[in-house]
Amino acid sequence: xxxxxxxxxxxxxxxxxxxxxxxxxxxxxxxxxxxxxxxxxxxxxxxxxxxxxxxxxxxxxxxxxxxxxxxxxxxxxxxxxxxxxxxxxxxxxxxxxxxxxxxxxxxxxxxxxxxxxxxxxxxxxxxxxxxxxxxxxxxxxxxxxxxxxxxxxxxxxxxxxxxxxxxxxxxxxxxxxxxxxxxxxxxxxxxxxxxxxxxxxxxxxxxxxxxxxxxxxxxxxxxxxxxxxxxxxxxxxxxxxxxxxxxxxxxxxxxxxxxxxxxxxxxxxxxxxxxxxxxxxxxxxxxxxxxxxxxxxxxxxxxxxxxxxxxxxxxxxxxxxxxxxxxxxxxxxxxxxxxxxxxxxxxxxxxxxxxxxxxxxxxxxxxxxxxxxxxxxxxxxxxxxxxxxxxxxxxxxxxxxxxxxxxxxxxxxxxxxxxxxxxxxxxxxxxxxxxxxxxxxxxxxxxxxxxxxxxxxxxxxxxxxxxxxxxxxxxxxxxxxxxxxxxxxxxxxxxxxxxxxxxxxxxxxxxxxxxxxxxxxxxxxxxxxxxxxxxxxxxxxxxxxxxxxxxxxxxxxxxxxxxxxxxxxxxxxxxxxxxxxxxxxxxxxxxxxxxxxxxxxxxxxxxxxxxxxxxxxxxxxxxxxxxxxxxxxxxxxxxxxxxxxxxxxxxxxxxxxxx
Amino acid sequence: xxxxxxxxxxxxxxxxxxxxxxxxxxxxxxxxxxxxxxxxxxxxxxxxxxxxxxxxxxxxxxxxxxxxxxxxxxxxxxxxxxxxxxxxxxxxxxxxxxxxxxxxxxxxxxxxxxxxxxxxxxxxxxxxxxxxxxxxxxxxxxxxxxxxxxxxxxxxxxxxxxxxxxxxxxxxxxxxxxxxxxxxxxxxxxxxxxxxxxxxxxxxxxxxxxxxxxxxxxxxxxxxxxxxxxxxxxxxxxxxxxxxxxxxxxxxxxxxxxxxxxxxxxxxxxxxx
Numbered sequence: 001x002x003x004x005x006x007x008x009x010x011x012x013x014x015x016x017x018x019x020x021x022x023x024x025x026x027x028x029x030x031x032x033x034x035x036x037x038x039x040x041x042x043x044x045x046x047x048x049x050x051x052x053x054x055x056x057x058x059x060x061x062x063x064x065x066x067x068x069x070x071x072x073x074x075x076x077x078x079x080x081x082x083x084x085x086x087x088x089x090x091x092x093x094x095x096x097x098x099x100x101x102x103x104x105x106x107x108x109x110x111x112x113x114x115x116x117x118x119x120x121x122x123x124x125x126x127x128x129x130x131x132x133x134x135x136x137x138x139x140x141x142x143x144x145x146x147x148x149x150x151x152x153x154x155x156x157x158x159x160x161x162x163x164x165x166x167x168x169x170x171x172x173x174x175x176x177x178x179x180x181x182x183x184x185x186x187x188x189x190x191x192x193x194x195x196x197x198x199x200x201x202x203x204x205x206x207x208x209x210x211x212x213x214x215x216x217x218x219x220x221x222x223x224x225x226x227x228x229x230x231x232x233x234x235x236x237x238x239x240x241x242x243x244x245x246x247x248x249x250x251x252x253x254x255x256x257x258x259x260x261x262x263x264x265x266x267x268x269x270x271x272x273x274x275x276x277x278x279x280x281x282x283x284x285x286x287x288x289x290x291x292x293x294x295x296x297x298x299x300x301x302x303x304x305x306x307x308x309x310x311x312x313x314x315x316x317x318x319x320x321x322x323x324x325x326x327x328x329x330x331x332x333x334x335x336x337x338x339x340x341x342x343x344x345x346x347x348x349x350x351x352x353x354x355x356x357x358x359x360x361x362x363x364x365x366x367x368x369x370x371x372x373x374x375x376x377x378x379x380x381x382x383x384x385x386x387x388x389x390x391x392x393x394x395x396x397x398x399x400x401x402x403x404x405x406x407x408x409x410x411x412x413x414x415x416x417x418x419x420x421x422x423x424x425x426x427x428x429x430x431x432x433x434x435x436x437x438x439x440x441x442x443x444x445x446x447x448x449x450x451x452x453x454x455x456x457x458x459x460x461x462x463x464x465x466x467x468x469x470x471x472x473x474x475x476x477x478x479x480x481x482x483x484x485x486x487x488x489x490x491x492x493x494x495x496x497x498x499x500x501x502x503x504x505x506x507x508x509x510x511x512x513x514x515x516x517x518x519x520x521x522x523x524x525x526x527x528x529x530x531x532x533x534x535x536x537x538x539x540x541x542x543x544x545x546x547x548x549x550x551x552x553x554x555x556x557x558x559x560x561x562x563x564x565x566x567x568x569x570x571x572x573x574x575x576x577x578x579x580x581x582x583x584x585x586x587x588x589x590x591x592x593x594x595x596x597x598x599x600x601x602x603x604x605x606x607x608x609x610x611x612x613x614x615x616x617x618x619x620x621x622x623x624x625x626x627x628x629x630x631x632x633x634x635x636x637x638x639x640x641x642x643x644x645x646x647x648x649x650x651x652x653x654x655x656x657x658x659x
Numbered sequence: 660x661x662x663x664x665x666x667x668x669x670x671x672x673x674x675x676x677x678x679x680x681x682x683x684x685x686x687x688x689x690x691x692x693x694x695x696x697x698x699x700x701x702x703x704x705x706x707x708x709x710x711x712x713x714x715x716x717x718x719x720x721x722x723x724x725x726x727x728x729x730x731x732x733x734x735x736x737x738x739x740x741x742x743x744x745x746x747x748x749x750x751x752x753x754x755x756x757x758x759x760x761x762x763x764x765x766x767x768x769x770x771x772x773x774x775x776x777x778x779x780x781x782x783x784x785x786x787x788x789x790x791x792x793x794x795x796x797x798x799x800x801x802x803x804x805x806x807x808x809x810x811x812x813x814x815x816x817x818x819x820x821x822x823x824x825x826x827x828x829x830x831x832x833x834x835x836x837x838x839x840x841x842x843x844x845x846x847x848x849x850x851x852x853x854x855x856x857x858x859x860x861x862x863x864x865x866x867x868x869x870x871x872x873x874x875x876x877x878x879x880x881x882x883x884x885x886x887x888x889x890x891x892x893x894x895x896x897x898x899x900x901x902x903x904x905x906x907x908x909x910x911x912x913x914x915x916x917x918x919x920x921x922x923x924x925x926x927x928x929x930x931x932x
Contacts, residue, residue: 341825
């Protein structure tokens with residue numbers, strides 16, 4: 001017979017106010033195998049843990065059940081506690097009587113009844129627990145950073161500075177991302193390029209950083225410490241070794257297309273670098289728009305290239321590399337305005353998005369930094385800024401707040417007043433949200449010093465009237481209808497997850513929220529980790545974020561990577577699936593349901609009388625198995641057991657609840 | 660093709676020309692419109708109170724009758740009727756509770772099997788605007804027409820699903836098929852003032868004033884509508900402009916789209932109005 005100790009936690013009043021601890025203890029004493037019962041106000045405290053260790057020694061306990069908060073909270077803590085007392089850490093069982101009991105019930109009588117039932121379940125399971133042991137695994141001490149915006153740049157630099165090799169993969173021909181498109185940055189108005197470009201150069205020059213541009217992650221296999229990643233190096237059609245970045249090719253290229261970097265406000269060539277400060281400053285040929293690739297004639301760039309670097313024969317290359325950790329920093333997309341026909345975007349050239357406005361204000365932008373109306377090239381006198389376009393809109397946009405728009409709109413209003421003296425900014429808003437250091441002061445400056453007029457109201461319609469635009473809204477504070485005649489309308493477009501975020505999440509076995517932003521492992525306590533060990537998040541791919549938050553998160557992710565790569569080896573998770581080959585029928589139902597590709601088929605030889613026959617059975621790769629248990633359910637002969645959650649244990653739990 | 664046809668009250672009275680030109684043009688296009696027997700008023704407004712289901716009885720009666728007659732489509736003309744029928748039908752398809760109550764009361768088993776369509780949709784989807792253009796014998800060459808959608812054809816967007824709410828094109832495409840010049844102006848989907856013309860004339864007058872002035876400024880010689888109430892408001896307040904003297908928008912004719920269709924197909928009979 002096992003000697004089980006049961007410890008009940010009050011969690012202050014969190015549990016004790018709803019669950020009758022005395023009564024639960026009395027019930028626990030009568031449970032089979034329980035030889036000792038105690039309670040504590042805060043079991044996770046040093047005193048509480050000492051109580052458990054002492055009771056294990058004094059009462060020769062060999063299994064421990066703790067009735068407390070969710071195992072996701074303190075299971076690791078308590079495992080260490082029982083291990084310190086000389087028990088296998090997997091002899092611990094936690095009954096969640098807080099999140100799943102006291103927090104969700106009001107009636108003490110029924111909550112106590114449920115707590116007793118949960119304790120009985122845990123006792124039944126603990127009585128059948130087996131010792132489990134972790135094994136050591138080696139670590140590939142290199143990191144992969146996906147995305148070369150400010151988040152990826154910061155993470156890569158921090159990891160590289162700590163002495164580890166980093167591959168930085170960027171899908172565009174240059175790193176820099178969204179931040180490279182911006183003019184000034186809030187709340188200090190320092191020039192975005194001035195603070196970003198040096199970092200981009202650092203990346204290019206850092207001995208530990210291997211810059212892989214114009215490339216995408218194709219496939220991710222393996223697990224923490226040992227990822228194998230296939231990277232697609234898209235054919236650049238330019239030999240990076242030979243190219244000197246002189247720029248003769250794009251000066252002479254005859255095909256012009258809308259520049260993505262300039263948000264379509266200017267043209268680029270088919271052979272191009274996205275912007276003059278590109279890193280690497282070497283062009284790529286956009287084959288879809290190249291005259292040679294579409295019609296077979298041209299080759300102008302090849303003729304003018306003094307280095308002979310143009311290579312039309314290049315093919316995409318798949319490269320397989322190994323990493324110990326991965327940082328995802330893929331950024332965001334701006335919201336598509338298809339659902340906002342009322343704002344006449346795309347119908348009238350003077351209705352622009354805020355990112356387009358950034359390009360208009362930018363000294364290296366299409367107008368050389370002059371704010372001019374796209375329709376006639378004249379400076380605007382009156383500009384309406386419409387906030388929350390696609391944000392906080394349950395009906396047809398994103399229900400969430402995009403977080404950055406209030407601040408960048410205040411910035412735009414300030415820049416307008418500086419660049420076009422006498423111009424008026426009218427900002428239509430729902431609420432102005434400016435939490436952040438020096439943020440509220442910045443917003444105050446927009447209307448106090450720079451004269452921006454803030455009108456609380458959701459704009460219902462924008463339409464042309466002659467060469468002007470009419471903005472119709474309500475002024476919600478006075479209740480009056482407002483019609484403003486303006487020269488330009490700037491839409492503060494919401495922040496979306498990348499269109500291909502779900503696809504990447506699948507490759508990485510990480511999860512997304514309802515809007516396709518990657519999920520952190522815990523919203524408060526593990527903000528840069530994901531549920532998949534070894535994969536970390538930085539920047540707006542996890543949720544809308546401004547530059548200060550992005551950089552902070554990127555550095556945090558880098559620290560996590562560094563502390564992982566600093567280890568000599570990793571301990572494996574022992575709660576993995578195990579196949580009993582005597583029972584395995586070899587129908588491989590388990591293989592079909594395994595989300596981690598951890599099950600493979602294996603052929604074993606068996607003697608049948610004189611004959612030796614080969615038989616197919618399933619085999620679990622314990623390094624890949626994450627212990628989800630899907631295979632144990634799919635297995636018809638019941639040949640697969642999840643260690644720590646064996647079929648026997650689970651049936652015992654069911655019996656404890658039902659009988 | 661045979662359609663169940665629900666005219667609605669106004670088409671039998673004030674908007675007789677709407678019905679006449681509809682039936683003339685439908686005949687010319689080989690469309691058979693079979694009027695629902697003993698139809699009743701559609702209710703004029705779709706009830707805003709979701710618990711109020713009995714106003715839906717009348718439209719469901721007509722829909723059930725259309726189904727019993729073996730028609731898969733019920734056509735309406737007045738934008739008000741269309742709005743009520745379309746939304747009622749949607750509710751009968753999606754809301755089991757309302758469906759149960761109404762069918763219980765009517766002793767029917769109607770589940771939204773009939774499609775509610777507007778005559779414009781038939782012209783677009785069943786006839787086809789390209790084919791329609793070929794059938795036009797007197798093209799409206801050089802005529803500058805401003806389409807006016809109003810609200811009821813389009814909104815609420817999720818329930819009507821008629822056209823793009825902010826940038827609809829069906830009227831424009833229709834007018835081009837007839838050979839007319841389409842006048843673009845920003846007020847084509849603004850409200851005409853609706854029933855406020857009874858309760859608060861000034862609001863309606865302001866609304867109509869904006870629409871007409873904008874259409875006129877953009878060169879419109881006539882407005883085309885699909886709603887008797889819009890037409891009433893647009894015409895009624897022009898009289899006021901005439902009295903106020905000097906409003907250039909006074910005197911713009913407001914026509915049902917079927918009037919132009921009848922003219923273009925050259926099937927318009929002399930009808931006393």
